[in-house]
Amino acid sequence: MIVVMSLKASAREISDVIARIRSMGYDVHLSEGKERTIIGVIGRGRPLDRDQLALMPGVQDVMPVTHPYKIASREYHPDDTLIPLNGIKVGGPNLAIIAGPCAVESREQIIETAHAVREAGATALRGGAFKPRTSPYAFQGLGEEGLKYLAEAREATGLPIVTEVTDPQLVPLVCQYADILQIGARNMQNYALLNAAGESQHPVLLKRGMSSTIEELLMAAEYILSHGNMRIMLCERGIRTFETYTRNTFDINAIPVLKHLTHLPVIADPSHATGKWEYVESVALAAVAAGADGIIVEVHMDPEVAQSDGRQSLKPERFAAMVSKIRQLAPVVGRQVHELVGEQVGEHD
């Protein structure tokens, strides 16, 4: 940390700041300019609160020089974290393609969709059983019934399941069915939920909050990591800006930035990022070109009757066309789309 004293700080104020820093177990390096004194904090002492120093008389500013996240940082863990998923390792050369409806609406719907996305090349199936909705009057998901249908869809297709959990109490239940716990954008700073997900030791897909900075996303991951749960995929799904033509603004910059700052895999969600199906393919291709480790996309057999997010859901044939383009593009950035080999589980039942 660096403490910048104000122009008119007195010698007494400066020595008080130094004494405080030393009292916490740190060394001090003094840089006395003609106009202003700057104090560097050195070594490892007891936790030093930036605010506390900032309030001392004569202090103009206190500036951190390191990231607040540790385990998530590539500085401390240079190698990419790889997370096994249906025969590939997310974070490695194979792209993860996660697809499915916004919400599980019925047993038939989810099984039919699972087959459709598997054929088109999906690595995993997404589908919400517990839906966070802006309105209390909107469809809130099928709950545990939905989880059961997801498990059936997995059995029928072999696709692992990604599904959202919104309540810390429900983490054990959802873990019984899900291969990957999704923590949604609205819950990115729901620390009770992050702690529960950390303790579960279950793989997590952690979505960036709609107005969370990249650093806050990494701090949210740090909550999970601090429980020893290292299997986290970060998900960029668009941020809130002044632009209202699209549902969110996809922060494409965040993809190379995250790959630079952290070892965790980064998944892109072009469906929520745009909110309109006609722009999903372009943004999905962009995300892969920018270095994403995979995508998560909403696919619905019949978007016009979807109970939620129909506006941004692809039909299976458009999804298949998109995957085919991603397959072509991937090698340009050193990636590939894994071809599932062998019999499709349950296909001939």
Place this chain on the structure above:
Amino acid sequence: MIVVMSLKASAREISDVIARIRSMGYDVHLSEGKERTIIGVIGRGRPLDRDQLALMPGVQDVMPVTHPYKIASREYHPDDTLIPLNGIKVGGPNLAIIAGPCAVESREQIIETAHAVREAGATALRGGAFKPRTSPYAFQGLGEEGLKYLAEAREATGLPIVTEVTDPQLVPLVCQYADILQIGARNMQNYALLNAAGESQHPVLLKRGMSSTIEELLMAAEYILSHGNMRIMLCERGIRTFETYTRNTFDINAIPVLKHLTHLPVIADPSHATGKWEYVESVALAAVAAGADGIIVEVHMDPEVAQSDGRQSLKPERFAAMVSKIRQLAPVVGRQVHELVGEQVGEHD
């Protein structure tokens, strides 16, 4: 709802949209211009999803004409909701002055602060026992121990307690100690928590999410209201913008707007809105001038050693000076600051 057909919509597409709307139990009013047809949806039918219509061939746009919130709306409930608090009614002429530390740090600290803010004119005491912190390594609050100290402070001063709950499982516990449950900005769309708070029938102070629209704040209130819990105070605490000089940007517009749209009381939090104590008084006065029903302010006996939010905490004497100015300003906007009468509970113990 109004459905705007595109320039090139065919007669068939128009009749399909009409048929869909009618099939849901609505009437239709057709407005056929030279260039384009517009379809009005009339009456009350089954829930009609905007997205579903938007996806039908030939549809350009679908626009709602009513608010999505109902019970929160002043249109349906014109009179101000009044919430009793320590002898005043929040939402009426008396301003609520809620003050105290960010976090309960010790028994002595909270009791001493409670006395100090009571003397300066506070209506209620704030203090966090469960603290949501960006970093998993930061002080997370004293938990139930903190709640107990808060209860002691109430006993000593007569001040009712406002304290945050972050986990739906903890709502019953926190209700045992708190007079008002605070739901923090990060949890504004934590629906499991909103539902638990609604079911508790306990008064709630609901903070606006840092990037939530006014409409989303009202929808979050609607979650609580839909459980029959009408005692909600909304809290504007600043929103996230591109400006980084202050911690947040206080949305002063939101105060008259909320007073116009809803019957629920509106409280201002100038501490989080600015993040720097030197601007708190100006913004508190502004909030009252704009029509707020009260303020919630961070006060610490010694901000330089506060375990959190010291940078934005007022010392008791500055808080007292601020309340005195609010007292002078209030009558200009038809308000007053209630003088507590009679013995201060516990003062001479």
Place this chain on the structure above:
Amino acid sequence: MIVVMSLKASAREISDVIARIRSMGYDVHLSEGKERTIIGVIGRGRPLDRDQLALMPGVQDVMPVTHPYKIASREYHPDDTLIPLNGIKVGGPNLAIIAGPCAVESREQIIETAHAVREAGATALRGGAFKPRTSPYAFQGLGEEGLKYLAEAREATGLPIVTEVTDPQLVPLVCQYADILQIGARNMQNYALLNAAGESQHPVLLKRGMSSTIEELLMAAEYILSHGNMRIMLCERGIRTFETYTRNTFDINAIPVLKHLTHLPVIADPSHATGKWEYVESVALAAVAAGADGIIVEVHMDPEVAQSDGRQSLKPERFAAMVSKIRQLAPVVGRQVHELVGEQVGEHD
């Protein structure tokens, strides 16, 4: 400036950075921690580009420790700048009340409005002759004809004129008519215009750009100040955020912050800040309570037929009621609304 070296910076990289800094005429203070080296730049040398240092091998970050603005800074000019306007000094105890229509629409309209706002207590008259409009097809103002009508209104009422200039070429023309040049939000970083306004030595009302930071506003003022033109009033008129219910989000924090950072007066524009007349009074009162040196408000005799901004214009009687409330509120924050004394110029002509 402070240069933070990365964890793995080599001794050679460190000495290269030091050599570069010294070659520009600065001294260096070295702070060698166990983990990382920090280099302070001391003294006054040739302009040192932050980017250039940031690109040197081994450098992690470069942080400025001073503001980039100089003449605008209160650090270098502690006393408030006072700008004479119609018998008051803007920046002193008397509040400036600037009012009038968005655009000059006709001779009669501007003269009638001038009388109305003068009676209600206005210090100066606003009105646009050159209007920047989002659409090329919208009314663009009356041009020089509008300026002439403004001059007639000044003659009739004694009110000085505030009017916008949008083109550097037109600065000399507008100076012939206007008492105060307005530079609008869209032009806050139109440097050709800022330079022309600086050279004119005419008083300037400089509006904050809709997405400009406080620091950028002060840098824009610095352009004008660098020409020796010290008579600048800054104007907070709302910034662009994700909230769309109001036209802009009024940054009330900016008022005390600007008063702290600079000696220049700060004017609030609640009309553009809200975009809806029903919220103008609340925000105007808030701005005064927060420490603004005055307000600029849109007033129209008949908003329903206004050629622009009718939605946010007050009728004269509402404006008068608002001024009366401001008059009551002002003393709470050590201000007053000046009573114009003596004959109203031209009233009995």
Place this chain on the structure above:
Amino acid sequence: MIVVMSLKASAREISDVIARIRSMGYDVHLSEGKERTIIGVIGRGRPLDRDQLALMPGVQDVMPVTHPYKIASREYHPDDTLIPLNGIKVGGPNLAIIAGPCAVESREQIIETAHAVREAGATALRGGAFKPRTSPYAFQGLGEEGLKYLAEAREATGLPIVTEVTDPQLVPLVCQYADILQIGARNMQNYALLNAAGESQHPVLLKRGMSSTIEELLMAAEYILSHGNMRIMLCERGIRTFETYTRNTFDINAIPVLKHLTHLPVIADPSHATGKWEYVESVALAAVAAGADGIIVEVHMDPEVAQSDGRQSLKPERFAAMVSKIRQLAPVVGRQVHELVGEQVGEHD
């Protein structure tokens, strides 16, 4: 336009609104629901101001149903506009690759850079002679001298010149040297400049303002188009958001959205979008994958000594590597990078 009356609007208020609409030459379509009346405005009358209707008693809301831009709209001009540039047609299958330094710093610098980017595959050369800078104390460009050096660089390499103009008075001068006038982000709503650029009939590269919506960008283009100047390339260069890790947030969504809404070509600027050279390649690839018609990139021979924007400038070899990747990626989205054939102009002089 659609006028939504409020729940409690009286019959008289409704008939007044209808009379006003008819008086402007429009027809009216009435949709009388059980709760609320909605009035559709039909046909073509005199310009009807949304604000004026919104202010009439009983009116709740007024909603436009068409875009405010006309000539820029793909609805009115379905075919892509193609703009010839150095043997390719921007907007067609060949990608435009515009590269060069932020600012022209010297004759040698710009000529050397021109050769370097030409060899790497650039279609045109960028370089600023008039630089808009946040600080009045920063390097402001070489002015006309810089234009002359650009012309020499064109002569030496055959590369057409893209350079910024910031003052309407300078448009004729800049047109003498530039092949394409650049209008920068800060000037996107400088209407005097847009009009001057429109009148010049010179091709224009119009950058999106840092907080301008997509619709405002199209309205700015409409200013130029309304002068009959159809040769406009739009440029997405990142918008301002709460995220500060990167200089701006590149709005990748805007690329497919603009291609959908308008016939004008869309160029991406990954340098300003990120502000850090290490992320430029990823974002450039993403932009092409999303459908951009080209890129404009900052390249400097020695970024560490660049007088501006060094932090975001690529060295020529990195630029060449990036173009090579774009060349591979382009066919996936139906594009290509043109190979310049024949002698390089001036190479053997």
